[in-house]
Amino acid sequence: MSEGGLAAPSRHPLDWRSPDFYDEAKLDAEARRIFDICHGCRRCFNLCDSFPRLFDLVDACANGELDTVESKDFKPIVDACTLCDMCYMTKCPYVPPHEFNLDFPHLMLRYRAVEAKKGEEGLADRELAKTDRNGKLAAYFAPLANWTTRLGHKTARIVVEKAAGLDRRAWLPSFVSKSLVDRAADSQGDADSQGAVNRDAPAHGRKAVIYATCYANYNDPDIGLAARAVLAKNGVETEVVHPRCCGMPLLEQGEIGEVAKAAKEVASAMRPWIEKGYDVVALVPSCALMLKSEWPLILPEDEDVKLLSKAAYDLSEYVVGIARKEGIAPGMQPVAAGGVALHISCHSRAQNIGQKARDLLRLIPEAKLQVIERCSGHGGAWGCKTGNFETALKVGAPVARQVAEGGKAIVTSECPLAGRHIAQGVENLGGADKPELYAHPIQLIAKAYGLENSKN
Template identity: 60%
Template sequence: MREGSLEAPTRHPIDWENPDFYDEAKLEAELTRVFDICHGCRRCFNLCDSFPILFDLIDESPTGEIDGLDPHKDYKPVVDACTLCDMCFMTKCPYVPPHEWALDVPHLMLRARAVEHRKGETRLADAELAKTDRNGKLATFVSPLANWATDADNALTRTLMEKTVGIDREAWLPPFADTPLDRRDDLDRIAADAAAPAAGRKAALYATCFANWNMPGPGEAAVKVLKANGVETRIVYPGCCGMPKLENGDLAAVAEQARSVAAAFAPLIDEGFDIVAVTPSCALMLKFEWPLILPDDPLVKALAGATFDITEYVVDIAKKEGLAPGMQPLGGDIAIHLPCHSRAQNMGQKGAEMLRLIPEAKVGVVERCSGHGGKWGMFKANFATALKIGKPAGRAMLKTNAAFMVSECPLAGPHLKQVMEREGGEGVPQQVPHPIELIAKAYGL
C-alpha cells in the first residue's frame, strides 16, 4: 500500500443520480472508512473545524479509535463544520484519487448533506438564503430599506434576525445594489479601445449573483480594465452559479442551474467569447463542480473550457498581448489574501501575479482560510468559529503593514476586516476590496 500518491489529484464525477448515493447505511460505512483514515493521518488538523472536531471525538471516545464513536450522533458535527473549501483535497491529503484509497472529504461531506437535504433536514434559513436571485431581485427594488435592516449597527433588526433565523447580529452582511450590474447602461456604453493590445478578444463578464445584486465594484472595475485593454466586453448574468445550494446538498437544483446558465452562454462561446467570472467561487463552480455533477453535458463541458477567473484572464492578456500602458504606482505595498476557492482552481497565485503588473508594486501573499465559508460563517452557531479560523490570516495581513489589503473573495475581505478589528492595533484598512479594483485604480479608472 502506498503511503501517498505522487500523481496529480483527480476527482471522480459526483454520482448524485444513483440511488446508492442516498443510501444511509452505505453513506455511514463510507464516512467510517474515511474518518478512520483521517484519524490515522491527521495532516488536516489545522484547516477547518471539521478535523479537530473529529479527532477530539475519537480521542475522547472509550476506545480512542473510530469504533468508539456513535455514527448517528458523532458524525453530524463533523459534516456541519465543513465549509467545502476544498483545501484538504487540494493541499493536504496524500490519499486523494488516483490513490487507491480515493479520499475526497469535501465531496463526501457534500454527499452527507445531500442525504440530509433529501430527507427535508436543510434548515429553513439556509434554504432561503440560497435563493440568491429571488432575494436580490426583491432587495435591490427596496435597497435603502434592505440595507438599513441588515446593517450590523442596527441593533433592533439584527437582534430580531439573530433570534428568528439565526444570523449572528455582529456578522457582516453584504449590502444590496441600487442598480444590478447587468442593468448598468453606463458600463455598456464604454467603448473598448481598438488600438489597445488585446483588441480582438471578446469577453462575457459573468456578473455572478454577488456582483450583480450586492457589490458591483469588482464587476465595474473588471469592465473598465478589460475595455481599456481593447477587450470587447459584455456584462452577462443568466443566473446564480448555485454554490449556496451546493452548500445545502441540493444537487438537483445545482444541476438545473448549470444546464440553464450553460445554455445561455453557449451562443456567446460559439461567437468566440471567453467567459470571465469576477467571483472565485463562481469560477470554481463553472470550471470544476458543474462538470463533475453533469459530466456528460456538452454545454457544461464547453462552458468549463471557456471560463476564466478575472485575475487569471488579466494575467493571460499580460502574457500573450501585454497590458495597455498607463498604469501608475499606487504609492504603497499591497497585501493580497488568496481565498480557498481561488487556490482550489489550481491556477497558481494569479491575483498576486496580476497585482505585480502595477508599476513598483510590492505584493505580499497570505494563503490562509478566512474562515467565512460562504453563508456558513454568517450564522450565530458558526460566527465565532469563523473568526477563530480567520485569525491567522487576519494577523498575517496586519503584519504586512501594507497600504492596500485585498482579497479575491468578496465575502472573505469584509470578514477578514472584522477579524483584524478584533485583533486591535493600527493598520486595519477601511476596505478589503477585490484586486481588480486596484488595477482599475492604477489605470486611473
C-alpha cells in the same frame, strides 16, 4: 499501502442520481472508512474545524479508535465543513488516483444531500440560498434592507439573528437598487466611465462575456464595472450577463439537483456566446470554480457544461493571461505607497491555477505585496451564521494577525466576502491603523489605470 504518488490528483463525478448515493447505511460505511484514514493521518488538523472535531471525537473515546464512535456524533463534523476543497487540493495524500480514493469534501456534500432529501435542512438556510430571488427583491427596498442589516443596528440585528440565523456581530452584504447587468446595459455604446474599447491595446480583438455572479450583480457592481473598464483598456470587448446563480449556496445545502438545473440553464445561455468566440469570465472565485470544476462533476455528460468549463476563466486568471500572451496595455501608475496585503482565497486555490491575484497586482508599478495564502475562515454564508461566527473568526485569526502585523495600507482578496471577514478580524484585534479594504484586486488595477469606479 503507499502514501501519495506521482500521478496528478483526479476527481470522480458525483453519482448523485443513484439511489445508493442516498443509502444511509452505505453512507455511514463510507464515512467510517474515510474518517478512519483521516484519524490515522491528521495532516488536516489546521484547516477547517471539521478535522479538529473529528480528531477530538475519536480521542475522547475509551480506546481512541473510530469503531467506538457513534454515527449520530458525526453531524458536527459535517456541519463544520465549508466545502473549501483545501483538504483535497493541498493536504490529502490519498485523493484519487490513490487506492484509498479519499474525497472528504464530497463525502460532506453527500451527507448534506441525504439531509436535504429527508427535508432536514433548515428553512432559513434554504431561503438564504435563493440568492437571485433575494437580490431582486432587496433591490426594491435596498436602503431599508441595508439600514436593517448594518452592524451597530442592535435591535434590527437581533431580529435578523432570530429570524434568519445570522449572527448579529457578523458583517452582512449590502444590496444595490440597480444591478450590474442593468448598469452595463445602460452604458452600452457609451464612452462613459467604462471607457471605449482601446483599439491600440495588444489584446484588441479579444471578446469576453462577463458572468456577473450574484454578489457582483446584486451586492457590489463596482467589481464588475472595474473589470469592464480594465478589459476595455486592454482592448477586450465585453458583455455582462447573469442567467442565474451558479448554485454554490445550493451546493452547500446539498441540493445537488437544483445545482444541476442551474448548470444546465447557465451553460445553455453561454453556448451562443462561446460559439461567437467569446471567453467567459467569472468575477468571483467560487463561481469560477463551479463553472470549471463542480458542474462537470455533477453533469459529466452535458455537452453545454463541457463547453463552458473549457471556456471559463477566473477574472484574475484572464487578465494575467492577457499580460502573458499579448502584453498588458501601458499606462498604470503606482497606487499604494503603503503596500497591499493580498489574501489568496480558498476557491482561487481550488482552481489549481496558481496565485493569479499575486501576478495581477505585480503588474502595478512599485507594488509592495504581502501575499497570504491561508483560509479566511468565512466559508460563504457559513461564517455569518449563529453558532459559526466565533469559529469563523478563530479559523481566520492567523490571516487577520498577518494583515495587522504586516502594516500594509490596503487589504484585498479575490473573494469579497473573505475580504470583509478579514477586515472584521483585523478590527477585532484593535490597533489604531486599519488597512483600507478593496473588494477585489481588479479595482486596484482600475485605479492604477486612473479609471473610475475603482473601489467599492
